[in-house]
Amino acid sequence: MRKITAYMGLFRGDGAEPPRESGYERVCLGEVEILDIPALPVREQIVFGDVTAPGWGLVSGFWVFDQAEGGGPLYIWGLPEPVNVHEGTIPVIYQGRLLLGIDVSANIILESANTAETIT
Amino acid sequence: MAEGFTTSKATEILTSNITTKTYICLSSTTPTKTGSNFSEPAEKAGYVRKPIGPLNTSIAAQIANDEIVFIFEALEDCGSITHLGLADSNVIGSKVFLVAKLTNPLTVGAGYVPLIRKNKLVIGLDKEALEPYA
Numbered sequence: 001m002r003k004i005t006a007y008m009g010l011f012r013g014d015g016a017e018p019p020r021e022s023g024y025e026r027v028c029l030g031e032v033e034i035l036d037i038p039a040l041p042v043r044e045q046i047v048f049g050d051v052t053a054p055g056w057g058l059v060s061g062f063w064v065f066d067q068a069e070g071g072g073p074l075y076i077w078g079l080p081e082p083v084n085v086h087e088g089t090i091p092v093i094y095q096g097r098l099l100l101g102i103d104v105s106a107n108i109i110l111e112s113a114n115t116a117e118t119i120t
Numbered sequence: 121m122a123e124g125f126t127t128s129k130a131t132e133i134l135t136s137n138i139t140t141k142t143y144i145c146l147s148s149t150t151p152t153k154t155g156s157n158f159s160e161p162a163e164k165a166g167y168v169r170k171p172i173g174p175l176n177t178s179i180a181a182q183i184a185n186d187e188i189v190f191i192f193e194a195l196e197d198c199g200s201i202t203h204l205g206l207a208d209s210n211v212i213g214s215k216v217f218l219v220a221k222l223t224n225p226l227t228v229g230a231g232y233v234p235l236i237r238k239n240k241l242v243i244g245l246d247k248e249a250l251e252p253y254a
């Protein structure tokens with residue numbers, strides 16, 4: 001079986017990938033079997049980076065590449081409807097769909113070790 | 121004289137109370153210190169309490185999520201989320217045992233997935249209280 005280092009990318013309605021200056025880059029999935037590629041969007045949770053201004057536009061589907069930049073896609077999936085990936089979101093391919101993640105973070109330091117009543 | 125737990129005891133306290141089956145909860149109101157006034161999104165909006173999953177204690181006296189956590193996919197607008205809680209039960213509305221303000225409030229619209237990246241939910245004990253023992 002042939003293996004490749006796979007990279008997941010997104011494409012827009014104009015056939016191009018989103019602009020790198022807005023935070024886009026292909027996500028490396030590591031080494032995968034060629035025959036496993038069709039299952040990747042369902043099997044893996046693929047998280048892209050934070051989207052910065054001006055956003056990534058209307059994303060129409062995903063591609064798999066065997067290089068981090070350039071080259072032609074090895075596999076393509078189209079979305080039933082394009083998704084507007086705008087600034088401030090985190091695109092996630094989750095169970096075969098493109099969702100817009102938003103970041104939750106909390107740093108909970110319990111003040112003093114003798115009680116949990118004071119929480120910052 | 122400084123007071124506090126040793127770092128190993130502090131870690132033991134954290135890991136005995138927060139496990140992989142501890143549930144993450146979200147609130148749109150400011151909870152009280154007893155855990156009341158914790159207003160969670162509606163179940164019909166797709167909201168669930170999500171297990172925190174694998175944890176790491178790579179930093180002494182702190183515990184953090186060791187994997188990305190996808191909390192839920194919003195099927196409708198859920199408004200502004202300002203606080204997070206931890207609970208032993210996945211039953212929406214049951215008591216939480218720890219509450220905290222989010223670093224930044226979130227506006228959760230339909231189609232959004234609140235998520236917590238690895239090591240972004242950090243619970244710890246005040247380092248100053250542990251310094252004599254660190």
